[in-house]
Amino acid sequence: MIVVDELTKSYPATGGTGTIDALRGIDLRIDEGEVFGIVGPSGSGKSTLLRCLNLLERPTSGRILLRGEDLSHLSEGRLRGSRRRIGTVFQQFNLLHSRTVRANVEFPLEVAGVRRTERRDRAETLLELVGLTDKRDAFPSQLSGGQQQRVGVARALAAEPDVLLCDEATSALDPATTEQVLDLIATVNRTLGVTIVVVTHELSVVRRICTSAALLDGGRIVESGPVADLVADPVSRLGDALLPAGVGEQNGDVTALVTARGSAVATPWLSRLSRDVGVDVAVVGGRVDRVAGTDIGKLHVRFDGDVDRDAVDRFFAALPDVTVAWTTGVVARVGA
Numbered sequence: 001m002i003v004v005d006e007l008t009k010s011y012p013a014t015g016g017t018g019t020i021d022a023l024r025g026i027d028l029r030i031d032e033g034e035v036f037g038i039v040g041p042s043g044s045g046k047s048t049l050l051r052c053l054n055l056l057e058r059p060t061s062g063r064i065l066l067r068g069e070d071l072s073h074l075s076e077g078r079l080r081g082s083r084r085r086i087g088t089v090f091q092q093f094n095l096l097h098s099r100t101v102r103a104n105v106e107f108p109l110e111v112a113g114v115r116r117t118e119r120r121d122r123a124e125t126l127l128e129l130v131g132l133t134d135k136r137d138a139f140p141s142q143l144s145g146g147q148q149q150r151v152g153v154a155r156a157l158a159a160e161p162d163v164l165l166c167d168e169a170t171s172a173l174d175p176a177t178t179e180q181v182l183d184l185i186a187t188v189n190r191t192l193g194v195t196i197v198v199v200t201h202e203l204s205v206v207r208r209i210c211t212s213a214a215l216l217d218g219g220r221i222v223e224s225g226p227v228a229d230l231v232a233d234p235v236s237r238l239g240d241a242l243l244p245a246g247v248g249e250q251n252g253d254v255t256a257l258v259t260a261r262g263s264a265v266a267t268p269w270l271s272r273l274s275r276d277v278g279v280d281v282a283v284v285g286g287r288v289d290r291v292a293g294t295d296i297g298k299l300h301v302r303f304d305g306d307v308d309r310d311a312v313d314r315f316f317a318a319l320p321d322v323t324v325a326w327t328t329g330v331v332a333r334v335g336a
């Protein structure tokens with residue numbers, strides 16, 4: 001649905017010669033219906049990538065394809081039309097304070113020349129979706145931060161975009177309100193089928209709603225993939241940060257990371273492994289948490305004595321939703 005192909009963006013360096021390479025060759029593939037998180041430290045290029053995606057900036061080189069159409073080299077006229085295919089929710093809400101809630105939601109439709117009755121109908125439907133029907137005639141200053149962001153979500157959806165971009169959409173909110181707004185974004189994804197791209201520095205946002213994620217560092221994608229796969233990968237930096245579970249390997253111990261998803265988290269696989277394969281197993285690290293609506297359990301285990309790795313692999317291959325990755329020799333990393 002969205003393909004980013006060797007995207008670069010450079011800015012002239014301030015007060016000198018040369019350039020700042022904010023994006024250094026980004027390749028990304030975001031599938032239809034995903035909630036895709038883009039995370040990274042400050043200065044890694046998140047905002048620049050977002051501004052390229054919502055067509056506020058032109059890339060220096062590379063392409064952005066939305067449903068096969070190249071958006072990176074459009075004329076100004078075509079660009080305006082294409083911008084409507086991408087709705088953005090901003091950190092600071094960016095509402096028009098002299099307009100009522102409903103008039104804010106109608107605003108993008110007014111700009112697009114949509115008829116008054118149709119504008120009104122669509123705004124009412126969206127206000128119902130975000131739970132603000134009773135606030136339709138209020139002004140933004142009469143709303144809480146969470147309510148203002150709900151208006152921001154409704155407004156971003158008004159032009160029926162293919163993609164909803166969320167730019168640090170919950171960073172200005174308190175934790176309880178953050179959860180409500182994230183739940184709303186997940187509901188929008190589920191009920192309207194809109195693809196969502198979330199740019200954030202908060203891993204908790206990825207943990208709560210993202211199905212896939214990419215880690216950006218120094219203007220490059222360091223790793224990306226389905227969140228559950230990243231979490232199950234013993235050498236994934238992002239997977240470890242999302243669900244830190246300590247680590248087991250010391251001095252050549254035979255160790256493995258076992259990851260269980262969904263109902264498999266609650267199965268007694270550890271005692272069965274010991275009994276069926278005839279191995280002694282010690283638990284040396286672990287964590288169970290909810291990630292993107294699914295329970296995921298990660299357990300670092302150490303095998304004592306002789307262990308038949310093929311037999312262990314066969315045991316886990318027969319268990320649905322449980323995977324094993326041998327971590328012997330993998331550099332130790334201790335989670336928070």
Ligand SMILES: Nc1ncnc2c1ncn2[C@@H]1O[C@H](COP(=O)(O)OP(=O)(O)OP(=O)(O)O)[C@@H](O)[C@H]1O
Nearest residue numbers: 011020022040041042043044045046047048049201
């Ligand atoms: N308009 C600009 N002119 C010059 N340099 C810029 C511009 N915008 C961004 N940069 C530089 O590009 C790099 C990436 O910045 P960007 O704002 O995209 O990072 P970020 O990951 O969003 O950071 P943060 O989380 O702090 O907002 C930084 O070195 C920044 O100084």
